[in-house]
Amino acid sequence: xxxxxxxxxxxxxxxxxxxxxxxxxxxxxxxxxxxxxxxxxxxxxxxxxxxxxxxxxxxxxxxxxxxxxxxxxxxxxxxxxxxxxxxxxxxxxxxxxxxxxxxxxxxxxxxxxxx
Amino acid sequence: xxxxxxxxxxxxxxxxxxxxxxxxxxxxxxxxxxxxxxxxxxxxxxxxxxxxxxxxxxxxxxxxxxxxxxxxxxxxxxxxxxxxxxxxxxxxxxxxxxxxxxxxxxxxxxxx
Numbered sequence: 001x002x003x004x005x006x007x008x009x010x011x012x013x014x015x016x017x018x019x020x021x022x023x024x025x026x027x028x029x030x031x032x033x034x035x036x037x038x039x040x041x042x043x044x045x046x047x048x049x050x051x052x053x054x055x056x057x058x059x060x061x062x063x064x065x066x067x068x069x070x071x072x073x074x075x076x077x078x079x080x081x082x083x084x085x086x087x088x089x090x091x092x093x094x095x096x097x098x099x100x101x102x103x104x105x106x107x108x109x110x111x112x113x114x115x
Numbered sequence: 116x117x118x119x120x121x122x123x124x125x126x127x128x129x130x131x132x133x134x135x136x137x138x139x140x141x142x143x144x145x146x147x148x149x150x151x152x153x154x155x156x157x158x159x160x161x162x163x164x165x166x167x168x169x170x171x172x173x174x175x176x177x178x179x180x181x182x183x184x185x186x187x188x189x190x191x192x193x194x195x196x197x198x199x200x201x202x203x204x205x206x207x208x209x210x211x212x213x214x215x216x217x218x219x220x221x222x223x224x225x226x227x
Contacts, residue, residue, distance in 0.1 A: 042217030106158030
């Protein structure tokens with residue numbers, strides 16, 4: 001399967017701990033996106049990369065959040081000092097710039113539960 | 116500030132009948148619209164899209180209609196099948212923008 005993969009699928013942590021999620025996009029895709037989905041809501045944009053450059057960050061991405069894509073391949077999303085409000089599904093998506101307009105290929109998500 | 120709205124959280128339809136899912140948007144700059152389908156424990160998967168230069172796009176059993184003056188789009192599924200049971204998200208974007216704005220989703224249940 002060469003789709004978008006995310007790890008871990010589920011993370012349970014205590015408030016105040018740090019967590020890191022990893023995303024491996026489809027190999028030839030140069031754009032990588034992070035979205036967050038809370039219960040009863042649709043996915044909300046957090047940030048995106050073109051190759052290794054982080055080009056846009058949403059206001060939802062507080063200072064406790066940091067995302068990297070060091071070699072333009074996989075990406076990590078770290079949340080420091082987690083809060084209960086961070087509990088959500090974190091979705092990674094990728095696409096190849098120049099193909100289509102907005103079609104994103106999503107991974108299965110990493111569900112975070114902060115106790 | 117919800118720029119894309121799906122006012123029906125759920126919809127139940129008999130197998131073989133038509134399913135109509137609705138979506139409204141407020142940002143007149145949006146010019147490309149997409150529908151995604153999501154099964155439990157999976158990420159959203161792209162279903163069908165439409166550009167604002169069109170008012171209809173069809174792909175097999177799925178047709179999306181766009182009414183720009185009303186800022187409204189709808190997804191028609193004919194005939195509906197039990198495997199169509201999922202959450203459907205409407206999404207919108209503006210050409211050149213770098214993110215999609217999603218609605219809150221409609222859970223479709225197709226009853227055999």
